[in-house]
Amino acid sequence: MTSLPKTPPAKRLGLVIDLDTCVGCHACAVNCKEWNTGGYPAPLSDPDPYGAAPEGVWLNRIHGFEATPESGDGRTVHFPKSCLHCQDAPCVTVCPTGASYKREEDGIVLVREDLCIGCKLCSWACPYGAREYDGMTGVMKKCTLCIDRIYNDNLDEVDRVPACVSTCPASARHFGDFNDPDSNVSRLTAEREGMDLMPELGCQPTNKYLPPRPRRTESATAELPTAEGGFLGWVDKLLSR
Amino acid sequence: MSRVPIDLSPPVSDTVKTTTCYMCACRCGIRVHLKDGQVRYIEGNRAHPVNKGVLCAKGSAGIMQHYSPARLSKPLKRVGERGSGRFEAIEWDEALALATGWLGAIRERDPKQLAFFTGRDQSQALTGWWASQFGTPNYAAHGGFCSVNMAAGGIYTIGGSFWEFGEPDWEHAEYFMMFGVAEDHDSNPIKAGLAKLKARGAKIVAVNPVRTGYGAIADEWLGVTPGGDGLLILSLCHELLRAGRVDLEWMLDYSNAGWLVLDEDGLFARDGDGKPLCWDRATNSARPAAGSEVQPAPKGRFTLPDGRTARPSFEIMAERYADARYAPDAVAERAGVSAATIRRIAAELAAAAFDSDLAIEQPWTDTHGRKHERMVGRPVSIHAMRGISAHVNGFHTCRALHLLQMLLGAVDRPGSYRYKPPFPRPAPPGPKPAGRPDQIAPGQPMPGPPLGFTAGPEDLILADDGAPQRIDHAFSWEAPVSAHGMMHTVIGNAVRGDPYRIDTLFMYMANMAWNSAMNSAETIDMLTAKDDDGGYKIPHIIYSDAYFSEMVAYADLILPDTTYLERWDCISLLDRPISDADGVADAIRQPIATPDRDVRPFQDVLIEIGARLGLPGLVDDEGQARYPNGYADYLVGHERKPGVGSLAGWRGHDGSKQGVGAPNPKQLEAYTENDCHWRLELAPNQRYYRYANQAYLDWSAALGFIDHAERITLQLYSEPMQRFRRAAEGHGEIQPPEHLRQRVKDYFDPLPIWYAPFEDAGAGDDFPLHAVTQRPMAMYHAWGSQNAWLRQIHAANRLYMSRKLAAKLDIADDDWVWVESRKGQVKAQARLMDGVNDHTVWTWNAIGKRAGAWNLGEGAPESTKGFLLNHLIDDLQSGTSYANADPVTGQAAWYDLRVRVRKAGVTEQGTSAPQFATLQRPPGMAPAPDTLQYGKPKTGAVT
Amino acid sequence: MHPAYSVIFFTTASGAGYGLLVLLGIGAPLKLLPTDRWFGLSGLVLALGLITFGLLASTYHLGHPERAWRAMSQWRSSWLSREGVAALATYVPAGLFFIGWVFLDRTDGFWGLMGVLSAVGGFVTVWCTGKIYATLKAIPRWNNGWTVPIYQLLSLASGALLASLLAALFGGAGLTWPLGIALIAGFASWASKAAYWSYIDKQQPRATIESATGLGRFGQVSLIEPPHTEPNYLQKEMGFQVARKHSLKLRRLAHLVGFAVPLALAIVAVYAVPALALLAAAAAMAAGLLVERWLFFAEARHTQSLYYGEKAV
Numbered sequence A: 001m002t003s004l005p006k007t008p009p010a011k012r013l014g015l016v017i018d019l020d021t022c023v024g025c026h027a028c029a030v031n032c033k034e035w036n037t038g039g040y041p042a043p044l045s046d047p048d049p050y051g052a053a054p055e056g057v058w059l060n061r062i063h064g065f066e067a068t069p070e071s072g073d074g075r076t077v078h079f080p081k082s083c084l085h086c087q088d089a090p091c092v093t094v095c096p097t098g099a100s101y102k103r104e105e106d107g108i109v110l111v112r113e114d115l116c117i118g119c120k121l122c123s124w125a126c127p128y129g130a131r132e133y134d135g136m137t138g139v140m141k142k143c144t145l146c147i148d149r150i151y152n153d154n155l156d157e158v159d160r161v162p163a164c165v166s167t168c169p170a171s172a173r174h175f176g177d178f179n180d181p182d183s184n185v186s187r188l189t190a191e192r193e194g195m196d197l198m199p200e201l202g203c204q205p206t207n208k209y210l211p212p213r214p215r216r217t218e219s220a221t222a223e224l225p226t227a228e229g230g231f232l233g234w235v236d237k238l239l240s241r
Numbered sequence B: 001m002s003r004v005p006i007d008l009s010p011p012v013s014d015t016v017k018t019t020t021c022y023m024c025a026c027r028c029g030i031r032v033h034l035k036d037g038q039v040r041y042i043e044g045n046r047a048h049p050v051n052k053g054v055l056c057a058k059g060s061a062g063i064m065q066h067y068s069p070a071r072l073s074k075p076l077k078r079v080g081e082r083g084s085g086r087f088e089a090i091e092w093d094e095a096l097a098l099a100t101g102w103l104g105a106i107r108e109r110d111p112k113q114l115a116f117f118t119g120r121d122q123s124q125a126l127t128g129w130w131a132s133q134f135g136t137p138n139y140a141a142h143g144g145f146c147s148v149n150m151a152a153g154g155i156y157t158i159g160g161s162f163w164e165f166g167e168p169d170w171e172h173a174e175y176f177m178m179f180g181v182a183e184d185h186d187s188n189p190i191k192a193g194l195a196k197l198k199a200r201g202a203k204i205v206a207v208n209p210v211r212t213g214y215g216a217i218a219d220e221w222l223g224v225t226p227g228g229d230g231l232l233i234l235s236l237c238h239e240l241l242r243a244g245r246v247d248l249e250w251m252l253d254y255s256n257a258g259w260l261v262l263d264e265d266g267l268f269a270r271d272g273d274g275k276p277l278c279w280d281r282a283t284n285s286a287r288p289a290a291g292s293e294v295q296p297a298p299k300g301r302f303t304l305p306d307g308r309t310a311r312p313s314f315e316i317m318a319e320r321y322a323d324a325r326y327a328p329d330a331v332a333e334r335a336g337v338s339a340a341t342i343r344r345i346a347a348e349l350a351a352a353a354f355d356s357d358l359a360i361e362q363p364w365t366d367t368h369g370r371k372h373e374r375m376v377g378r379p380v381s382i383h384a385m386r387g388i389s390a391h392v393n394g395f396h397t398c399r400a401l402h403l404l405q406m407l408l409g410a411v412d413r414p415g416s417y418r419y420k421p422p423f424p425r426p427a428p429p430g431p432k433p434a435g436r437p438d439q440i441a442p443g444q445p446m447p448g449p450p451l452g453f454t455a456g457p458e459d460l461i462l463a464d465d466g467a468p469q470r471i472d473h474a475f476s477w478e479a480p481v482s483a484h485g486m487m488h489t490v491i492g493n494a495v496r497g498d499p500y501r502i503d504t505l506f507m508y509m510a511n512m513a514w515n516s517a518m519n520s521a522e523t524i525d526m527l528t529a530k531d532d533d534g535g536y537k538i539p540h541i542i543y544s545d546a547y548f549s550e551m552v553a554y555a556d557l558i559l560p561d562t563t564y565l566e567r568w569d570c571i572s573l574l575d576r577p578i579s580d581a582d583g584v585a586d587a588i589r590q591p592i593a594t595p596d597r598d599v600r601p602f603q604d605v606l607i608e609i610g611a612r613l614g615l616p617g618l619v620d621d622e623g624q625a626r627y628p629n630g631y632a633d634y635l636v637g638h639e640r641k642p643g644v645g646s647l648a649g650w651r652g653h654d655g656s657k658q659g660v661g662a663p664n665p666k667q668l669e670a671y672t673e674n675d676c677h678w679r680l681e682l683a684p685n686q687r688y689y690r691y692a693n694q695a696y697l698d699w700s701a702a703l704g705f706i707d708h709a710e711r712i713t714l715q716l717y718s719e720p721m722q723r724f725r726r727a728a729e730g731h732g733e734i735q736p737p738e739h740l741r742q743r744v745k746d747y748f749d750p751l752p753i754w755y756a757p758f759e760d761a762g763a764g765d766d767f768p769l770h771a772v773t774q775r776p777m778a779m780y781h782a783w784g785s786q787n788a789w790l791r792q793i794h795a796a797n798r799l800y801m802s803r804k805l806a807a808k809l810d811i812a813d814d815d816w817v818w819v820e821s822r823k824g825q826v827k828a829q830a831r832l833m834d835g836v837n838d839h840t841v842w843t844w845n846a847i848g849k850r851a852g853a854w855n856l857g858e859g860a861p862e863s864t865k866g867f868l869l870n871h872l873i874d875d876l877q878s879g880t881s882y883a884n885a886d887p888v889t890g891q892a893a894w895y896d897l898r899v900r901v902r903k904a905g906v907t908e909q910g911t912s913a914p915q916f917a918t919l920q921r922p923p924g925m926a927p928a929p930d931t932l933q934y935g936k937p938k939t940g941a942v943t
Numbered sequence C: 001m002h003p004a005y006s007v008i009f010f011t012t013a014s015g016a017g018y019g020l021l022v023l024l025g026i027g028a029p030l031k032l033l034p035t036d037r038w039f040g041l042s043g044l045v046l047a048l049g050l051i052t053f054g055l056l057a058s059t060y061h062l063g064h065p066e067r068a069w070r071a072m073s074q075w076r077s078s079w080l081s082r083e084g085v086a087a088l089a090t091y092v093p094a095g096l097f098f099i100g101w102v103f104l105d106r107t108d109g110f111w112g113l114m115g116v117l118s119a120v121g122g123f124v125t126v127w128c129t130g131k132i133y134a135t136l137k138a139i140p141r142w143n144n145g146w147t148v149p150i151y152q153l154l155s156l157a158s159g160a161l162l163a164s165l166l167a168a169l170f171g172g173a174g175l176t177w178p179l180g181i182a183l184i185a186g187f188a189s190w191a192s193k194a195a196y197w198s199y200i201d202k203q204q205p206r207a208t209i210e211s212a213t214g215l216g217r218f219g220q221v222s223l224i225e226p227p228h229t230e231p232n233y234l235q236k237e238m239g240f241q242v243a244r245k246h247s248l249k250l251r252r253l254a255h256l257v258g259f260a261v262p263l264a265l266a267i268v269a270v271y272a273v274p275a276l277a278l279l280a281a282a283a284a285m286a287a288g289l290l291v292e293r294w295l296f297f298a299e300a301r302h303t304q305s306l307y308y309g310e311k312a313v
């Protein structure tokens, strides 16, 4: 089971996250929590919800970075991160129980909680910090790509997308099949040079990040020319037209 | 390898109900999934005009608010000292009798003795009207400390405003400037709009001392120094004027640029009928400016038939801003933006506005009956919020922004700022505030609303001696245009007896003992201050909250409210509508859960108190309650004027009328069947140029938004300002008292001005830094901290500063620091970043909490590490008895704060300061649970 | 990485146990050790006791220890599973070896073969343990050529020291071989550990905050806002930081107590008071290895920390 699928999955479902439009609002993270705490990985425990150390299980977290060049303007970049559903997923192959697996159908990496012994090794193996151990239930949790939404016949067709995607107010999250070259995610990745995180680790993440676009800071004219005729002279000219 | 069988189609819920979110004031449509009697999931409603299916972080955490362990559960009567937190749980009957007793006595004696102030609520159409029926002028909502500068600056200038009353043309804008916006009320629409601009490759410029959130995705960040925007904006105007890159034709057509201003008094020259005159170039004579045939001259000095001389306001304006003191080089330093950048931005603005060939091929007809083949675009949009307004110079800075828009011709045209109906309205619109001494009498209602728009000294609400008449000093010479009241001054004034003492402070949904007070620690002292005889200086405090906020401990009577999923609410066109630029809309909330506690919707309670008091409008001719079923009855039955009520949809006996129509007993059913909202879309020819678009104005008048379908002239030059100034110069019967004369003279300029925030001088060189707050996108003021999910994101706040500043102050990341102002000091933990102006420190707003409040456990980071900047902000202007507020509008000047920062000592690490005594849980409130596994299978219950 | 005591105890104790088992399993059949049944009894009880104690300790950090048996299933892909299988499998020959040696007083023929198989099992188990860490690409300080041999050498050294101690306690016959192995493995592991430390000090970062975020093209990257204000599981489990100063101190302690002292004592044991010297050596090494193992975890840094502000890993 924890061997990766021998033949590449027919579909390669995943997310594209647009760092150029993400405003860091945390909507995707909270909506993910809301959906999933009652969904496939239910519950996402909160061990100290009202006390001194409020920190529970989240399948998606929003980080805030700054990038500062040697000179000129830097950038603030909000950076959502959830499981990248890697093609070569080390979290899967290390799992001793078969709880972690990558679905043959669509490449989604999931945890079977009834098999999980809570050894945490998969969270050590994931380079991205995308696995979340739930100490209260003693099992590993992670982004499910909303497996209980995307195929759910009880939902309207339009709603069969991950919770984080449908809630993102800035449309910075996109869901689709990377194996289909015409899918929105494939097209966005191609057009916007979607990138892998830490490609040097060789996990071949499915999710892609669209880098912030070049900024429009240059303009043709650095300064307006003073109107002919001087102050208010231009008014006459305008009026005489 | 076998495939793992999993249930891909689990049932999501048993039922889905629609209502309106209230995790903030954006008012998105939501679909609430219920399963086994519990809320399973809340999602955005795709069919809703505001959010179109998306939901923000707060909205997504609604479950945790609805089941919060900090919910109040029963009416409370104070039994210990105020602030001790000792309460007795009482029955509703006793609570209502108590309230009615206090209020009834006041009403018979002097209705002014009731100060009724509301905060985050969206029921101002009800509460303001209730105050009028009661007969007290002492009513306002939170607008005075929130963003009245945006509202007034806009309404007095273009008859509409930023805030949530207008929006950028997201579909067509090619250049977008955003001034001082962190989140705003239109939380979701702004994010969606920014995404649209991004997709089209429009340029976004963020003007903000801090680069986060929206600013993070902008193409360019102008890290202004707080309070300096006015200079930056007027300098942009200077550049446009210098280059003659101005939409003169449009201005002459639609603004008062061509109106003649008399040399002798600075007022408009008018004809015998009071119609403003312009100098008609065609006939070379003074003619009514509103005429369809006139060609107003924009410059020159003209002699009127009566011999007086006058000049067009355009020329006065142009002359002023062409002056070298607005040149980029002159303003760069204080503005915090380099001169070269200002010049370049001006060039970009001009290019974007005038070199674009954007036009919508849509014929339309103006109020002169002239047909226009197309709607010509000016694709420069501007949006601004509290970074502009929360300064003492905010009104004028906001006017400056509207001036910039007008120079670019970028008001309600394709690609520019757009009104949301019911705006535009006349600038300023009609209703005047009531509350003059002759309008107040024991046992009598007031003849009008407590809030409105003053257009000159005669509209002020003054006591007979010219002193403030209202407890908050609104509409007095201290703040003549305080259209939203001045909630931030009420407690201080009431305690000081300035201008008089009151009997009862009645508040709703405002955490005034904490984050919505300036100077919170002293405010707490004031709430508990006593007279020599041992009685409280504010004898009675009634408060309605749904949760255990910091304010609860300071009230004598608590009226516990429901959560937003347990009541009827109304988002009315009479209050703050949810319209968008292309349509008018309103909405309701419907109860989708029944309270499991002994709580009642505040609006029901207010209506019942009104009925018990026998207030006109709340009882029928027999003296019986007119709305026995509370708010739901009122929403349907109440008419403000014939045919106009709280809700505009499905009016008329059969529900066939929109806007104006007889009450429809089935109106609420119609709303609930239609996802709890109503929207009427504008026809394509009604969507732009609406100040002069006949088809739109006819529609607007028919729906009752404006009285007459007449052109609304944009007020480049503001005559109301000049009227106040004239009074200060010694003209007219109503003049400011001596001590305010100069102030009124200085700040009532008919054209936008910039002046340094008073704190700059008040604080002196000892406090070289600016300190501001920002709204965190995932928190709503104080009330998000009880939310188990949201508080994980912001359980404590840091003091952010630039690395450069930190190096100067020898401060490293994570160091504990003291932040000191002339008023006090707070201790906080530092966080360094690059994207912040080097003279500015900032923090997230309202994260700091008082220990014990919100039913948070011991050691909650909100109180041990979190802090409020509010402790540093004086509620008074330095060295005066005036509010720390804009002298025009009374807007609270939160962001004028000046501070210095120093490293805390080695023994001072680890905890924020100041710390306050822990608040005790009220009776009936169980300690918050130690753990939470919401959604845990089988039990399905909140644990 | 968070140095969890259960895992520290597990790896040191069972490492020593397997090392001892290797020595016993090879030494007894080849008569390089005393073959008397009491020696066998004490040796195997000590070895299997340490192993079993270690394995039990390792289940302590599981969320569901009652499901631990499931960990045997994925030996095809998972080194942890293989370790479990090897550990369990080793009990079979080790049990038979025990029966032969202790009850039947036999260490030859089939029973001797069982000894050799237990040795192989022990060796393989420790190999798997090392592999679990060595294959984690996310933790460059483990994911290198040193991890497996050091685990193996330390297991052998500590096991051999225990075997020597037993031999000394049983009168000194058959001391030479285990003591020789203890010294060889001891010095080899010391050298390897020293080399490892200098290797990780010089190790080029495998990933940086720039590559983790893809934002390097815009300049130097730094974290300004973590996703949540209180540290989460990931930060606590994988963001553990030990101050450089502190870790250098501990390294010196490990050098001294884990290697220098026990090896010196082992040399002393060649000449005099072997039982006493080896007892002290074993005690020192046990203490030293706990420090070494604590450092193994504490000094290891995980690439996910890059998302929480770490600049390079």
Ligand SMILES: Nc1nc2c(c(=O)[nH]1)N[C@H]1C(S)=C(S)[C@@H](COP(=O)(O)OP(=O)(O)OC[C@H]3O[C@@H](n4cnc5c(=O)[nH]c(N)nc54)[C@H](O)[C@@H]3O)O[C@H]1N2
Binding pocket: B119, B120, B142, B145, B146, B147, B508, B509, B510, B511, B512, B515, B516, B517, B544, B545, B546, B547, B548, B549, B550, B551, B561, B562, B563, B564, B602, B773, B774, B780, B781, B782, B783, B845, B846, B869, B870, B894
């Ligand atoms: N330093 C600093 N201070 C500021 C600001 C700033 O920018 N910086 N901003 C200012 C501005 S603009 C504003 S608007 C104020 C906001 O400040 P407040 O108006 O005080 O807003 P909240 O903190 O949200 O508190 C509102 C109260 O309403 C209660 N409440 C929530 N839901 C319900 C309900 O359904 N029914 C009832 N009856 N009560 C409910 C909450 O429990 C809370 O006690 O803060 C101001 N204070």
Ligand SMILES: Nc1nc2c(c(=O)[nH]1)N[C@H]1C(S)=C(S)[C@@H](COP(=O)(O)OP(=O)(O)OC[C@H]3O[C@@H](n4cnc5c(=O)[nH]c(N)nc54)[C@H](O)[C@@H]3O)O[C@H]1N2
Binding pocket: B024, B025, B058, B146, B147, B179, B180, B181, B182, B183, B184, B185, B186, B187, B207, B208, B209, B210, B224, B225, B226, B227, B228, B229, B385, B386, B387, B388, B391, B772, B773, B774, B775, B776, B777, B778, B779, B780, B781, B842, B845, B895
């Ligand atoms: N998530 C969330 N949404 C909210 C609220 C909330 O609490 N949470 N509160 C609601 C309320 S009551 C209000 S009033 C609105 C307010 O909406 P905003 O106006 O967006 O709120 P603020 O956080 O006050 O934003 C002020 C911004 O102005 C910047 N600023 C400060 N001083 C200056 C200055 O001098 N010049 C310029 N150019 N910028 C400056 C600050 O850095 C900050 O980014 O948000 C509403 N929406």
Ligand code: SF4
Binding pocket: A021, A022, A023, A024, A025, A026, A027, A028, A029, A062, A078, A080, A167, A168, A169, A170, A171, A172, A173
């Ligand atoms: S919801 Fe969208 S904009 Fe908000 S943090 Fe997530 S990805 Fe970014």
Ligand code: SF4
Binding pocket: A082, A083, A084, A085, A086, A089, A090, A091, A092, A109, A125, A126, A127, A128, A129, A130, A131, A142, A203
């Ligand atoms: S991101 Fe981590 S958890 Fe997700 S598939 Fe890749 S390695 Fe596994």
Ligand code: SF4
Binding pocket: A094, A095, A096, A097, A098, A099, A100, A111, A115, A116, A117, A118, A119, A120, A121, A122, A123, A139, A140
């Ligand atoms: S924690 Fe669970 S899913 Fe992860 S490796 Fe261990 S058994 Fe597998």
Ligand code: SF4
Binding pocket: A031, A032, A033, A035, A036, A059, A060, A082, A083, A142, A143, A144, A145, A146, A162, A163, A164, A165
């Ligand atoms: S796909 Fe689903 S589980 Fe994954 S981050 Fe998005 S909402 Fe969470």
Ligand code: SF4
Binding pocket: B021, B022, B023, B024, B025, B026, B027, B028, B051, B054, B055, B056, B057, B058, B059, B060, B187, B188
């Ligand atoms: S912006 Fe968020 S909190 Fe506000 S109404 Fe919309 S969903 Fe609710």
Ligand SMILES: [Mo]
Binding pocket: B145, B146, B147
């Ligand atoms: Mo506000």
